[in-house]
Amino acid sequence: MTVTSYNPADPTDLVLSVDAAGAAGTRAAVERARAAQPGWYAAGAAARAAAPGRAADAVEAAAEELAALAVREVGKPLAEALAEAARAVAILRYYAQAPYAPVGAVHDTAAGPGLLLTRRRPHGVAGLVTPWNFPLAIPVWKAAPALATGNTAVLKPAPEATACALRLAELLALPEGVLTVVPGGAEEGAALIDAADVVSFTGSTAVGQRVVAATAARGIPAQAELGGLNAAIVLPDADVEQAADHLAAAVAGYAGQKCTATGQVIAVGAAYEPLREALAKRLAAADRGPVIGEAALDRLTGAVGSARDAGATVLTGGGRTPGPGWGFEPALLADVPADHPLRTEEYFGPIAVLLPAADLDEAIALANAGRHTLAASVHTHDLDTALAAADRLAAGMIRVNAPTTGVDFHLPFGGTGSAGYGGREQGSAALEFYTASRTVTLLPGA
Incomplete structure (x- = not known):
């Protein structure tokens, strides 16, 4: 099998064939990583701290x-690509300090002399399966904590982002077997999940559920x-113009191809x-960049058409843009029936549904009704309202007077319901995920 990636703005432009x-080959990569x-x-900590520091310098030098x-x-x-490269650098530098962090604690015994220790140890080989939409930041935010805690890693990127993953691995310049990229698709992903000692996956709900079952x-x-x-x-007291700016960015930024998009x-x-x-x-008036491919474009235009047939009103957009690439007009729809997939499923494109709510209670009920509760935003000038909403929203990340998009890499990242499973990513939470706690009891000899 050959892995190919093409430029979505010009589908005749072959970026990589490998x-x-x-x-x-995937199993062999895991065995090299295990060795x-x-x-x-x-x-030791010094070596595992120095490596991401050097890698950060290399990525920063090659950012453009x-x-x-x-x-x-x-x-x-x-602009977003440059920001993502800078974020990858910041993540590497953040985790360069992690090997020096405490890995356990000392406790007194319940009775008598002795010592109790807890210590976190790496699992072994981390299998990392990453998507195409953040081809630099997501591989780094998975690999950096895995490596900092003493695991080695095998990375299986989405086929559409293979060139980015391979170049990134070259720049990280880690010792043989410490980080390996395996190009491929479902076959390689399944083999990696079947062989690794710990797995971190980002992708679709359907595939992710199979990953969880397999692990x-x-x-x-x-x-x-x-x-x-x-x-x-958006509450009545909000600055509507500011809220519209934030929402437009969260709906249409990078053609809506973010898991945190509104x-x-x-x-x-x-x-x-x-x-x-x-x-x-x-x-x-939003930037009309391409979606990743023809199948994504067909899914988006089909969703708009089926919603219109079901009685929805298309307020703007919803069609293909002229030109050679996979362009889609950012869309806003009203009067979408509650049982339409646009109300229940993620479409991963610049498309949003506008819903009315009589009050905050109804708004929160609507926001919490879905099964993909990753991020939510609240727009209001009232602090009490903002805090009340933050307490009651089910999403894993809640942002006030800000877009749903945007992630602080030093804080936990993840959702609830079908949006996520297992330990949180990023920050110190990732260090816990990539390690297992062991308890050691030391008692005096006879």
Whole structure:
């Protein structure tokens, strides 16, 4: 099998063609990683801290090159690609300090002399399965904590982002077997999940549920970030123009191809009419970058068509843009029936549904009704309202007077319901996920 990636802005532009690793090649990569892991862990904190520090310098020096590659391979706008490269650098530097963090605690025994210790140890080989939409940041935020805690890693990127992953691994320049990229698709992903000692997956809900089942059957830890159908609540006292700016960015930024993108806009009471007008206007003028491929474009246009047939009103957008790439007009729809997939599923594109709510209680009920509760935003000038909403929203991440998009890499990342499974990513939470706690009892000899 050959792995290929094409420029979504110009589908005739072949970015990369490389042989897939295959199941046997993936298993071999895991065995090399397993052989390298004891030495990597035994090298000590200083070595495991120095490596990401050097890698950060290398990625920073190549930031413009990496950004240009991300623009070409996955259609990311240049400003966002540059920001993603900078984020990868910051993540590497953050985790460069992690090997020096405490890995356990000392306790007194319940009775008599002795000592009790807890100590966190690496699992072994981390299997990392990553998507195409953040081809630099997501591989780094999975690999950096895994490696800092003494694991080795095998990375299986999405086929559409293989060139970015391979170049990133070159720049990280880690010892043989410490980080290996295996090009491929479902076959390689399944082989990696079947062989690794701990698995971190980001991708679709359907595939993620199979990953969770497979890892549970093997009795190994797994985390799965499965996307989100994210809600934004706009209260009557909010600055509607500012809220519309935030929402347009969260709906249409990078063509809506972020798991934290806004898919449902809930306008409370008198906020509905002015928000409807302001948001439709901004989405009509939004940057119309490409979606990742023809299948994604067909799914989005099909969703708009079926919603219209079901009685929905298309306030703006919803069609294919002229030109050679996979362009889609950012869309806002009203009057979408509650049972339509746009109300229940993530479409991973610049498309949102506008919903009215009589009050905050109804708005929160609408926001919490879905099964993909990853992120939510609340727009209001009232602090009490903001705090009340934050307490009652089910989402794993709640942002006030800010877009649903945007993640602080030093804090836990993840959702609830079908949006995520297992331990949180990023920050110190990731260090816990990639390690297991062991309890040691030391008693005096006879």
